[in-house]
Amino acid sequence: xxxxxxxxxxxxxxxxxxxxxxxxxxxxxxxxxxxxxxxxxxxxxxxxxxxxxxxxxxxxxxxxxxxx
Numbered sequence: 001x002x003x004x005x006x007x008x009x010x011x012x013x014x015x016x017x018x019x020x021x022x023x024x025x026x027x028x029x030x031x032x033x034x035x036x037x038x039x040x041x042x043x044x045x046x047x048x049x050x051x052x053x054x055x056x057x058x059x060x061x062x063x064x065x066x067x068x
Contacts, residue, residue, distance in 0.1 A: 027040055031061035053068075
């Protein structure tokens with residue numbers, strides 16, 4: 001199994017702003033409208049991207065980055 005690496009965005013200002021948004025939305029992605037389980041951070045969309053061995057990049061809201 002190949003290890004994956006997921007880190008926070010290196011831009012501290014972006015991270016701080018997104019964490020504030022997560023607090024306001026009770027842990028749901030601040031970039032998505034619906035408060036549904038799939039949008040709870042770390043959202044289903046990014047978890048699926050993490051599972052893809054060929055994916056490298058940021059999650060939708062740019063809080064997390066997955067490298068190969």
